[in-house]
Amino acid sequence: MDTDSVIGLGETIFDFVVVGGGTSGLVVANRLTELPDVRVLVLEAGTNRLTDPRILVPGLAPASYEDPDFDWDFRSIPQEQLHGRQLVGSKGRTLGGSSAINLGMIIYPSQTGMNAWEQLGNPGWGWPEFAPYLRKFHTATGPSDSIRAFFNGMQYQQRDQGCDGPVQVSFGDQYMPYHAAWFETFQSLGYPSSADPIKGGGIGPFVSPGAVDPATHTRSHAGAAYFSESVQQRPNLRVVTGALVERLILEHRNGSAVATGVQFSKGDRTYTIAVNKEVILAAGATQTPQILELSGIGDDGLLRILGIDPVVNNPSVGENLQDHGVVSFGYEVADGMPSGDMARDPTVAAAAMAEYQKNGSGPLGMVPMVSAFMPCLELPDEERAQLLQRMDDLSQGASRAILKQSQAVRQLLNDPNEPTVQYILAPFQLLPRAGPSPKDIFGLGHPGFFISIMSLLSHPLSRGSVHIRSNNPGDSPILDHGILTHPVDVELQARHSLWMEKIAETQPMATLLKENGQRLHTPERLTDLEKAEEACKELVLSMYHFSGTCAMMPREDGGVVDPRLKVYGTSNIRIVDASMFPLVPRGNIQATVYAVAEKAADMIRQDV
Numbered sequence: 001m002d003t004d005s006v007i008g009l010g011e012t013i014f015d016f017v018v019v020g021g022g023t024s025g026l027v028v029a030n031r032l033t034e035l036p037d038v039r040v041l042v043l044e045a046g047t048n049r050l051t052d053p054r055i056l057v058p059g060l061a062p063a064s065y066e067d068p069d070f071d072w073d074f075r076s077i078p079q080e081q082l083h084g085r086q087l088v089g090s091k092g093r094t095l096g097g098s099s100a101i102n103l104g105m106i107i108y109p110s111q112t113g114m115n116a117w118e119q120l121g122n123p124g125w126g127w128p129e130f131a132p133y134l135r136k137f138h139t140a141t142g143p144s145d146s147i148r149a150f151f152n153g154m155q156y157q158q159r160d161q162g163c164d165g166p167v168q169v170s171f172g173d174q175y176m177p178y179h180a181a182w183f184e185t186f187q188s189l190g191y192p193s194s195a196d197p198i199k200g201g202g203i204g205p206f207v208s209p210g211a212v213d214p215a216t217h218t219r220s221h222a223g224a225a226y227f228s229e230s231v232q233q234r235p236n237l238r239v240v241t242g243a244l245v246e247r248l249i250l251e252h253r254n255g256s257a258v259a260t261g262v263q264f265s266k267g268d269r270t271y272t273i274a275v276n277k278e279v280i281l282a283a284g285a286t287q288t289p290q291i292l293e294l295s296g297i298g299d300d301g302l303l304r305i306l307g308i309d310p311v312v313n314n315p316s317v318g319e320n321l322q323d324h325g326v327v328s329f330g331y332e333v334a335d336g337m338p339s340g341d342m343a344r345d346p347t348v349a350a351a352a353m354a355e356y357q358k359n360g361s362g363p364l365g366m367v368p369m370v371s372a373f374m375p376c377l378e379l380p381d382e383e384r385a386q387l388l389q390r391m392d393d394l395s396q397g398a399s400r401a402i403l404k405q406s407q408a409v410r411q412l413l414n415d416p417n418e419p420t421v422q423y424i425l426a427p428f429q430l431l432p433r434a435g436p437s438p439k440d441i442f443g444l445g446h447p448g449f450f451i452s453i454m455s456l457l458s459h460p461l462s463r464g465s466v467h468i469r470s471n472n473p474g475d476s477p478i479l480d481h482g483i484l485t486h487p488v489d490v491e492l493q494a495r496h497s498l499w500m501e502k503i504a505e506t507q508p509m510a511t512l513l514k515e516n517g518q519r520l521h522t523p524e525r526l527t528d529l530e531k532a533e534e535a536c537k538e539l540v541l542s543m544y545h546f547s548g549t550c551a552m553m554p555r556e557d558g559g560v561v562d563p564r565l566k567v568y569g570t571s572n573i574r575i576v577d578a579s580m581f582p583l584v585p586r587g588n589i590q591a592t593v594y595a596v597a598e599k600a601a602d603m604i605r606q607d608v
């Protein structure tokens with residue numbers, strides 16, 4: 001399909017117009033066009049780079065960051081709580097969206113976390129109903145026998161995995177000694193792996209599989225998986241790239257707003273396309289609220305100031321932004337030990353590329369990260385009670401929306417079986433202080449060889465927002481990440497970060513690291529909670545898990561969509577991307593995005 005063409009577009013009546021050809025948009029477009037009578041148009045602002053090596057080769061993802069052909073490259077406003085630092089907001093701007101440029105880790109949400117979605121007023125969204133969709137989107141290929149032996153204690157059963165979904169999920173073939181030591185170190189600390197995260201429970205270390213096709217060793221993202229060559233042949237599907245959706249054309253009918261068309265620009269022309277049944281918003285958590293606001297759905301006051309006629313007053317549009325902040329500690333490796341930092345030597349980089357081109361193996365063809373879900377171990381019962389009390393005190397007088405969410409998060413933090421953090425081991429250096437440019441953070445610019453241990457709060461309480469800055473659709477929205485604005489998050493993040501020092505000094509990890517070697521996070525070992533809190537504020541970065549800005553919740557609780565994903569006050573606009581998450585789930589979120597979109601597609605098919 002020539003996705004750059006608009007020829008004949010005006011002559012077709014589309015039943016559904018999907019805004020955004022990213023992770024969720026392509027899932028829904030694919031599933032709807034399985035029905036031959038349903039005509040779907042996808043409008044994607046970004047490029048079609050399906051055959052570009054920076055997307056195809058999993059290990060080349062960082063080469064796409066900040067390039068406008070791949071990345072929206074947002075920056076937050078200065079974050080007061082982080083001493084005025086700006087955070088990066090990379091986000092895919094190409095067919096496949098963020099799944100085409102992300103780090104490829106596939107991690108599943110927890111049972112308790114999903115049940116919290118349902119408890120927030122969303123019948124049908126608890127774990128039992130949601131879990132099948134976590135399998136529907138993917139086909140898993142298990143680890144080889146040698147990889148299973150390498151990761152002593154790894155939990156994995158083929159019967160638990162997805163077996164016929166479009167996204168290919170697999171393990172790598174060349175892990176480093178730190179990866180095996182990760183498992184053994186947690187075991188030494190008394191926390192062996194207890195369950196495969198796909199089952200929604202358990203704590204301890206696990207190997208994060210990657211969205212990599214084991215046959216071709218290429219990235220399996222939404223573009224490759226849901227917009228494959230055979231799907232491109234469907235006569236009832238049309239995809240146009242380079243099409244920036246500016247606003248929806250709305251009319252009032254019987255007390256609600258009806259979308260009758262979509263206005264978009266391509267090149268220097270503006271087009272309006274009629275829609276027969278529904279508009280499906282899938283522009284991601286940063287731009288779905290932008291499009292609603294540009295169309296007159298949002299906070300009346302803000303819209304009027306910016307010269308937009310309000311159609312539906314809902315001040316919750318663009319609020320409730322959630323993200324996982326990630327704090328990374330860097331440890332120098334022992335002399336002679338390998339590190340991904342070796343790739344800064346052009347000879348080593350060329351050898352890795354040659355190995356990849358020969359048979360797809362090696363570091364470029366895999367996702368080289370392992371993780372662990374853990375409770376907060378350095379938190380004695382009495383201090384835990386104090387922390388929860390602090391949380392309750394801080395919630396006093398909060399809006400109904402925040403109060404309800406705080407209660408849900410409180411339950412999660414109080415559950416002894418629910419992790420409060422995800423630790424990740426990456427066998428290369430990260431330089432948060434060199435930010436906000438991702439090229440500097442990922443650029444391996446510090447001399448020497450390092451690994452990184454990272455911590456991400458599983459259930460953050462901090463909230464940010466994203467709103468339009470003007471009525472010009474070409475202006476990027478005002479992004480206020482809000483990471484670590486909540487004092488309880490700062491304390492929890494610091495306590496978890498202190499534990500990263502323990503991981504690094506426990507055997508066998510300790511022997512792989514240089515004794516008294518350089519540390520990229522702080523010159524001295526952190527022992528003190530206050531100093532750790534300060535370090536977290538200096539180091540925390542966005543994990544690019546934008547979500548929650550058009551949350552699925554009752555409208556009086558701060559919701560923007562109902563449990564059928566319909567935008568309140570409208571009759572034919574749905575949201576299917578990460579902006580509908582009421583609470584960000586534990587871990588990396590693409591698996592949850594895929595599953596939400598699969599469930600959304602089923603709902604839409606039932607409803608029309």
Ligand SMILES: Cc1cc2nc3c(=O)[nH]c(=O)nc-3n(C[C@H](O)[C@H](O)[C@H](O)COP(=O)(O)OP(=O)(O)OC[C@H]3O[C@@H](n4cnc5c(N)ncnc54)[C@H](O)[C@@H]3O)c2cc1C
Pocket residue numbers: 019020021022023024025043044045046090091092093094095096097098099101102103104105106107243244245246282283284285287291543544545546577578579588589590591593
């Ligand atoms: C650098 C990076 C690394 C990440 N690493 C991981 C990881 O390892 N594991 C994991 O699970 N998750 C990861 N994530 C997160 C995950 O990829 C995203 O949360 C998920 O893909 C978001 O899906 P979405 O459908 O909500 O939005 P997207 O996939 O971002 O899709 C939105 C699409 O809408 C388009 N669009 C936006 N505005 C308009 C407009 N006005 N008109 C037309 N089109 C528009 C965009 O160009 C984009 O293609 C990462 C994300 C990034 C950016």
